[in-house]
Amino acid sequence: MPEAMTDRIEQLRRMLESEPGDAFCLYALGMEYAQADAPSRAIAHLEQSLRSEPDQPYAHFHIARCLAATGDRPGAAAAINQGLEAASRIQYDAATQELRALRDDLNG
Numbered sequence: 001m002p003e004a005m006t007d008r009i010e011q012l013r014r015m016l017e018s019e020p021g022d023a024f025c026l027y028a029l030g031m032e033y034a035q036a037d038a039p040s041r042a043i044a045h046l047e048q049s050l051r052s053e054p055d056q057p058y059a060h061f062h063i064a065r066c067l068a069a070t071g072d073r074p075g076a077a078a079a080i081n082q083g084l085e086a087a088s089r090i091q092y093d094a095a096t097q098e099l100r101a102l103r104d105d106l107n108g
Contacts (some may be wrong), residue, residue, distance in 0.1 A: 008032055023053035038068035057087035057095035
């Protein structure tokens with residue numbers, strides 16, 4: 001893992017120590033792990049982020065991408081559907097479009 005990425009992960013971990021349920025920090029940490037090719041860690045942090053703040057369609061989007069990367073297509077499809085529901089609840093059209101595009105890509 002590149003040093004800059006390791007530093008960002010460590011910084012985010014320190015931030016979480018003072019505010020463990022911070023949805024943004026958990027999401028950012030999940031994204032760092034996704035970029036570091038650590039999908040299970042990414043998924044765990046993104047799911048924690050969703051427990052703190054459920055209406056995050058892009059957290060579902062990235063969970064779906066991580067699941068697809070590990071070969072879990074049914075799990076990815078479920079994450080996409082959950083993301084579409086979240087995007088609908090908050091009327092986030094851009095997220096809806098990106099989630100649909102991901103679904104189409106996975107259905108290839």
